[in-house]
Amino acid sequence: MQHEALLLASTRPDDKKYDAVLADLAKVTEKSKHFAEAQKLKRIIEGGRVKVRTPLALGPNGRRPPLLEAQLAACARLAEIAGADGGVNVRALEALEECRKKSELLELEYAHPEEVDAGAGELTSPSP
Numbered sequence: 294m295q296h297e298a299l300l301l302a303s304t305r306p307d308d309k310k311y312d313a314v315l316a317d318l319a320k321v322t323e324k325s326k327h328f329a330e331a332q333k334l335k336r337i338i339e340g341g342r343v344k345v346r347t348p349l350a351l352g353p354n355g356r357r358p359p360l361l362e363a364q365l366a367a368c369a370r371l372a373e374i375a376g377a378d379g380g381v382n383v384r385a386l387e388a389l390e391e392c393r394k395k396s397e398l399l400e401l402e403y404a405h406p407e408e409v410d411a412g413a414g415e416l417t418s419p420s421p
Contacts, residue, residue, distance in 0.1 A: 296334065312388055314339065341381040361399045368392040387400025 296314045304310055315338060317342035357365070371392050375385035 306338045306381060307376070311338050337381050340383075340386050341376050358399075358403055361396065361403060364392065364396045364399055368396055 295317070296311075298312055299308070299314065315335060318331045318335045318338075322327050325331070356362075368389060371385055371389040375389050377384050
């Protein structure tokens with residue numbers, strides 16, 4: 294199996310070589326007894342391809358606030374852990390998602406504080 298060869302070679306999930314594996318997995322139909330396994334492998338490979346999104350808000354000095362920079366650095370580190378050794382660390386991916394959400398909230402608080410409910414730490418609907 295091509296996937297096993299890539300694992301043995303310590304190929305990272307974001308390598309283009311996995312595109313062929315994903316194409317093969319897409320061919321597995323719901324009627325196949327291997328469908329659930331194919332879908333699971335597809336989610337693992339795609340999960341290993343998660344990229345940390347960087348907020349765009351910059352302060353008047355052209356830099357992000359230190360708290361936001363620290364949060365982004367933590368997310369970047371989690372992204373490295375999540376895909377270390379060519380595998381996928383599911384707990385690190387879950388932590389990365391939470392980290393990403395917190396980064397987005399910090400960025401929104403910084404760029405558009407009127408859209409954040411400060412007490413609840415959640416987004417609010419902007420006024421028309």
